Amino acid sequence: MKVAVVGLGPAGIYAATLLEGAGVEVELFEALSRPGGRLWTIADESGPLYDLGGEWIDADHARCLALIEKQNQLPRKTCGESLVCYKGEIASERNLWPDAARDAQRIESLAAEYANSPASAPYSIDSSLARFLNDTCSSERGRWYAEAYYRSDEGEDTSKIGLFGWLSGFVNYVGREEGTLSAYRFPGGAGDFFGSILNTLEAKPRYHSVLQSVKQSNNTVTLSFEGGFESVADRAIITIPPKCLLNVAFSPALREEQLNALHAIGMSRIVKLALCFDSPFWEEMGWNGSMLFDSFAQQTWHGSLSDKPVLMAYICGDDSRRILQRQDPIESVVNEIANVFPRAKTSFLHARLYDWATHPFSLGGFSHIPPSVSPQTLTSLRDPNGRVCFAGEHTAEWLGFIEGALESAERSVAEVLS
Numbered sequence: 001m002k003v004a005v006v007g008l009g010p011a012g013i014y015a016a017t018l019l020e021g022a023g024v025e026v027e028l029f030e031a032l033s034r035p036g037g038r039l040w041t042i043a044d045e046s047g048p049l050y051d052l053g054g055e056w057i058d059a060d061h062a063r064c065l066a067l068i069e070k071q072n073q074l075p076r077k078t079c080g081e082s083l084v085c086y087k088g089e090i091a092s093e094r095n096l097w098p099d100a101a102r103d104a105q106r107i108e109s110l111a112a113e114y115a116n117s118p119a120s121a122p123y124s125i126d127s128s129l130a131r132f133l134n135d136t137c138s139s140e141r142g143r144w145y146a147e148a149y150y151r152s153d154e155g156e157d158t159s160k161i162g163l164f165g166w167l168s169g170f171v172n173y174v175g176r177e178e179g180t181l182s183a184y185r186f187p188g189g190a191g192d193f194f195g196s197i198l199n200t201l202e203a204k205p206r207y208h209s210v211l212q213s214v215k216q217s218n219n220t221v222t223l224s225f226e227g228g229f230e231s232v233a234d235r236a237i238i239t240i241p242p243k244c245l246l247n248v249a250f251s252p253a254l255r256e257e258q259l260n261a262l263h264a265i266g267m268s269r270i271v272k273l274a275l276c277f278d279s280p281f282w283e284e285m286g287w288n289g290s291m292l293f294d295s296f297a298q299q300t301w302h303g304s305l306s307d308k309p310v311l312m313a314y315i316c317g318d319d320s321r322r323i324l325q326r327q328d329p330i331e332s333v334v335n336e337i338a339n340v341f342p343r344a345k346t347s348f349l350h351a352r353l354y355d356w357a358t359h360p361f362s363l364g365g366f367s368h369i370p371p372s373v374s375p376q377t378l379t380s381l382r383d384p385n386g387r388v389c390f391a392g393e394h395t396a397e398w399l400g401f402i403e404g405a406l407e408s409a410e411r412s413v414a415e416v417l418s
C-alpha cells in the first residue's frame, strides 16, 4: 500500500512516522519550502533563535511530551512568574488584584459547571464567550484580565468565540493543576523538532507541491499539484488547514456537511512578534519576561532559543489589524513596553513581525468555534471521503493545538490501516 501525505506540519509529519512504523510506503507533499507548517523555528548561522509559530505544550499534552521523550530529549520547562500590567499598575498572575481574582474565580467555576453540563448554561447557541465574560465579571479590571487571558489562549477576540464551542474545549481545563497551561516547550524549537523527526523518515518530502485537486477511482487516489504534476497512491491523508482545504477540488466532492463545517470553522487572527534585545533586561529585573499587558502586545514572554535575548509578543483579533495599519507597528510596540520598562527602548535591536492571517498556506493562526456554530457540526471534518482521510488540528478534540494535530494523525493513520 502506498499512502500520500499532504501537508508537513506536525499532523503530516507524525502521520508519516506512524505509517512508516507500520511498514507502509509513504509519499510526502508540502506547499512550502520547509517542514513544520504553523511551527516555524527561525535560525541564523549560529543556530535556532526563536519560534515564530506555535511553541507551547501544556502539561497534559501527553502526545507532545511522549514524542519528545521518544527522541530521547527533554522538554524545556517554563520557569518564573507572569506579570499582569493594566493602566500602568503591575500585579503578578498568582497574586492578582482582588477584584480581578474574584472575577477570574467566578469564570472558572461557572465555566466548569457549564462545560460539564452545557444544557444548564442559560445561553443560546449564538452567544459568544465575550457575552459570558461580560455577565460574569463585576469589575472593569477583572473583565479586562479575562479578555487578555482567554484571547491569548484562543488567539482571537472573545466576541468571535462561540460560548458553546469554547465550553467544549474547556472540559479539558476542568480540574487542571495550577501551572499546567504553557508548562513546557519543545527542545531546540518546535519547528526544528518536527523537522528533525521528518529527517529520520525513509520518504523524502517533495516541497513546493501545492495540492489543487484530488480525484478518486475504485482503487486509487490521484493528487494533482500546481504546475500540472500528478501523483497516484492507494490512499491519502490530507492535513492542510481548513480554509486552504476550500481551495482544493475533490472528485467525488466533499459532503455538504463537511463543506459547511469548513466554511463555519473560525481561524484566529494572530500576529506574532519577536523583539530582539542586546540584553535580557527582564531577567536583570528578576522577571521572566511573561506578561499580560493592556497594549497591542497583549502577551509577552522570553522566547529565546539561544543566548541572544528575545521577547516574543502576541497581537490577536482586531488589534492585529489595527497594529498593521500603524506606520511603524514595531516601534509602537517597543514604545508601549518601554512606557512600563524603559530599558526596552535602550536595549532594543531589531524585530520580526509575522501576520499568520495572511500566510497563504494556513490562512489564520489556529481554529476556533465561532458563535452560532455547534461543536458537533465540526466533527464531520474528520470523516474520511472514500480513500481520503483528513487530519490536522481542526479535525481534533484538542482543537487548535499541536496536541490536536498529533491526535488527528493517530486517528487518520488508524483509519488508513483499517
Ligand SMILES: Cc1cc2nc3c(=O)[nH]c(=O)nc-3n(C[C@H](O)[C@H](O)[C@H](O)COP(=O)(O)OP(=O)(O)OC[C@H]3O[C@@H](n4cnc5c(N)ncnc54)[C@H](O)[C@@H]3O)c2cc1C
Residues within 6 Å of the ligand: 006, 007, 008, 009, 010, 011, 012, 029, 030, 031, 032, 035, 036, 037, 038, 039, 052, 053, 054, 055, 056, 057, 209, 210, 211, 212, 239, 240, 241, 244, 270, 271, 272, 356, 361, 362, 364, 365, 366, 391, 392, 393, 394, 400, 401, 402, 403, 405
Ligand atoms: C502564531 C501561532 C502560535 C501558536 N501557538 C501554539 C502553541 O503555543 N501551542 C500549540 O499547541 N499550538 C499553537 N499554535 C497552533 C499550532 O501551530 C497548530 O495547531 C499546528 O501547527 C497544526 O498542525 P497541522 O499539522 O494541523 O497544520 P499546519 O502546521 O498548518 O501544517 C499544515 C501544512 O499543510 C501545508 N499546506 C497548506 N495548503 C497546502 C496545499 N494546498 N498543498 C500542500 N500543502 C499545503 C502547509 O504549508 C503546512 O505545512 C500556534 C499557531 C500559530 C500560528
